[in-house]
Amino acid sequence: MVAFLLARLGGGAIAVVLLLVLVHGLVAAAPGDPLVALLGPGVLGVSEPQRERMRSEAGLDRPWPQRAAAYLGAALRGDLGTSQRSGRPVADELRDRLPATAALAAAAVTLALALGLAAGVAAAAFARSWLDPLLTGALLVGAAVPVYWTGLLLLYAFSLALGWLPASGGGSWRHLLLPAVSLGLASAAPLARVTRAALLDALAAPHVVAARARGLSRLRVLLRHGLRNALAPVVTVAGIDLGRMLGGVVFIEAVFGWPGLGRLAVDAIVARDLALVQGIVLVTAVAVLALGLLVDLAYLRLDPRVRYR
Amino acid sequence: MTAGERVGPTRRRPLHPSGLLGAALLGAMLLATLLAPWLSLRGPTEVDLRLRLQAPSWSEPLGTDELGRSTLARVLHGGRVSLWVAVVTVLASAAAGGALGTLASAAPGRLDGLLMRLVDALLICPPLLLALVIIGVLGPGLWPAALALAIAEAPVFARLVRSVILTTRELPYVEAAIASGARPRRVLLRHVLPAATGLVVVQATLTVGFVVVALSGLGFLGLGVQPPTADWGDMLARARHQLPAAPWLMLGPGAAVTAAVLGANLLGDALRDALADRGGAAAGTLFERRASSPRASSVRRPRGPA
Numbered sequence: 001m002v003a004f005l006l007a008r009l010g011g012g013a014i015a016v017v018l019l020l021v022l023v024h025g026l027v028a029a030a031p032g033d034p035l036v037a038l039l040g041p042g043v044l045g046v047s048e049p050q051r052e053r054m055r056s057e058a059g060l061d062r063p064w065p066q067r068a069a070a071y072l073g074a075a076l077r078g079d080l081g082t083s084q085r086s087g088r089p090v091a092d093e094l095r096d097r098l099p100a101t102a103a104l105a106a107a108a109v110t111l112a113l114a115l116g117l118a119a120g121v122a123a124a125a126f127a128r129s130w131l132d133p134l135l136t137g138a139l140l141v142g143a144a145v146p147v148y149w150t151g152l153l154l155l156y157a158f159s160l161a162l163g164w165l166p167a168s169g170g171g172s173w174r175h176l177l178l179p180a181v182s183l184g185l186a187s188a189a190p191l192a193r194v195t196r197a198a199l200l201d202a203l204a205a206p207h208v209v210a211a212r213a214r215g216l217s218r219l220r221v222l223l224r225h226g227l228r229n230a231l232a233p234v235v236t237v238a239g240i241d242l243g244r245m246l247g248g249v250v251f252i253e254a255v256f257g258w259p260g261l262g263r264l265a266v267d268a269i270v271a272r273d274l275a276l277v278q279g280i281v282l283v284t285a286v287a288v289l290a291l292g293l294l295v296d297l298a299y300l301r302l303d304p305r306v307r308y309r
Numbered sequence: 310m311t312a313g314e315r316v317g318p319t320r321r322r323p324l325h326p327s328g329l330l331g332a333a334l335l336g337a338m339l340l341a342t343l344l345a346p347w348l349s350l351r352g353p354t355e356v357d358l359r360l361r362l363q364a365p366s367w368s369e370p371l372g373t374d375e376l377g378r379s380t381l382a383r384v385l386h387g388g389r390v391s392l393w394v395a396v397v398t399v400l401a402s403a404a405a406g407g408a409l410g411t412l413a414s415a416a417p418g419r420l421d422g423l424l425m426r427l428v429d430a431l432l433i434c435p436p437l438l439l440a441l442v443i444i445g446v447l448g449p450g451l452w453p454a455a456l457a458l459a460i461a462e463a464p465v466f467a468r469l470v471r472s473v474i475l476t477t478r479e480l481p482y483v484e485a486a487i488a489s490g491a492r493p494r495r496v497l498l499r500h501v502l503p504a505a506t507g508l509v510v511v512q513a514t515l516t517v518g519f520v521v522v523a524l525s526g527l528g529f530l531g532l533g534v535q536p537p538t539a540d541w542g543d544m545l546a547r548a549r550h551q552l553p554a555a556p557w558l559m560l561g562p563g564a565a566v567t568a569a570v571l572g573a574n575l576l577g578d579a580l581r582d583a584l585a586d587r588g589g590a591a592a593g594t595l596f597e598r599r600a601s602s603p604r605a606s607s608v609r610r611p612r613g614p615a
Contacts, residue, residue: 014430015430016430018426019434022427022430023434026442029446030447031447143574145567146522146566148542148545152559153559153563160552247435247438251530254529254530269442269445270532277441280438284434
């Protein structure tokens with residue numbers, strides 16, 4: 001178990017380092033003067049010898065492998081460079097924005113799990129009734145609605161037409177509600193589809209028939225004997241989905257003006273603030289890996305047959 | 310060969326009706342966007358300030374925007390960008406990723422290992438974020454956005470094609486082909502790669518949905534197609550600015566994205582089921598739809614009686 005965890009952490013660390021090197025290389029290959037990319041267009045007004053000095057001070061005259069190694073070394077010490085847009089350390093910018101996105105993601109995940117499981121169980125419970133095609137159809141369409149459209153529709157309905165919730169900004173739970181619901185709904189539909197399929201599989205097992213034959217109530221059989229065994233694949237999909245949800249954050253934060261990492265990423269790209277972009281990639285990759293590890297650990301609890309080595 | 314095993318060619322099963330529905334939906338949309346100049350009475354960039362922000366009516370079923378342009382015309386013309394470019398993007402991504410996967414499978418172990426490590430590293434970055442990074446380097450625009458998405462999705466195809474090749478080339482019929490003296494190139498092209506086509510087609514179809522959403526999303530963020538060209542994402546961004554006054558503006562483009570994704574998902578799901586029915590080499594298990602961790606498959610079941 002410990003060996004498994006260490007191996008996973010080691011593999012993850014290698015993947016993150018490789019990703020950072022790749023992104024660093026991509027950024028280094030960007031067209032245009034790297035000094036401008038680093039310090040902003042202001043340096044164009046400086047004389048050429050002075051620019052040459054700034055270049056060697058920033059280490060831009062060294063070959064790329066050296067620069068990449070220097071970036072990695074500094075990143076290990078927590079120094080991710082300076083944001084060209086604000087002049088502040090990238091690490092500080094990330095620290096400012098991370099809590100907002102974490103709160104949004106946590107709320108959305110909770111909602112997606114609750115809604116997705118409930119809808120999936122309902123769809124499986126009515127699997128042989130006239131409700132089934134209706135529910136599965138609704139879930140199919142629901143899974144196809146792009147998250148930014150959900151956001152716009154909710155924004156119009158609940159803050160512009162009804163005036164119940166603020167349309168834009170962050171800071172309070174009232175601001176959090178609409179973005180979290182939009183993101184949660186987007187992930188709930190695929191989750192419900194998997195729950196339904198896994199639950200129907202689990203309900204076909206002989207022990208479920210036996211439980212029914214012993215006279216246990218339908219609901220008890222559905223939840224204790226069916227859902228308990230269906231959770232493992234659901235958790236897998238939830239893990240994959242959450243990774244994808246991190247992408248949707250970019251859109252939802254733009255719709256609702258939520259001050260998180262997603263908006264920071266878009267602002268950074270518009271301003272070509274590439275040090276900041278690299279920092280966001282690092283944070284996201286670590287989050288995705290942590291999520292994968294959580295999913296693996298959840299497996300241990302959900303399916304005692306699973307052994308990690 | 311044991312009793313239960315399949316002998317001889319399997320019969321091709323018909324697609325589930327939902328798949329046909331998806332194909333029809335997607336096909337109709339692709340066709341409608343092609344025929345846009347003949348279907349809509351007004352041009353997508355035709356400004357008429359007397360017709361500003363008109364609510365839906367018989368002559369303008371989806372209303373008009375802040376410059377009096379016809380939303381229906383813009384949705385139809387926008388599909389040429391949002392839908393066709395997405396399809397082309399996925400084709401390019403599948404071709405590039407497939408080539409990379411083929412190369413890796415044929416490369417010596419060390420190089421193969423390195424390539425797959427790089428692919429794994431790319432897979433821990435959400436594709437949309439990877440696309441954003443590439444746009445950060447290339448600058449905003451439709452083709453940078455499409456190129457970025459093609460690159461962001463390519464690792465999935467690389468992994469898929471490589472794993473199919475690695476499992477297929479151990480199969481008896483491939484050994485037979487090699488034994489009968491077929492040259493490596495012929496073995497690869499005629500005997501091994503065809504085994505991957507089904508899976509690649511399924512993965513590509515399912516990817517179309519994601520790319521449509523992402524491409525329009527990039528347009529929504531202002532990083533994709535630049536005005537005045539119509540694009541579903543850009544239309545949604547404009548609709549947001551007109552929101553209190555003209556809520557109908559967001560209905561057309563949003564519904565178009567949804568319908569395109571629905572069509573691609575229906576078709577992709579049905580194709581996958583049909584492939585699994587045909588017993589396409591463990592079709593179900595080969596799909597690692599962007600696993601959340603680079604080595605997600607380290608789960609081991611106990612051997613022996615459980």
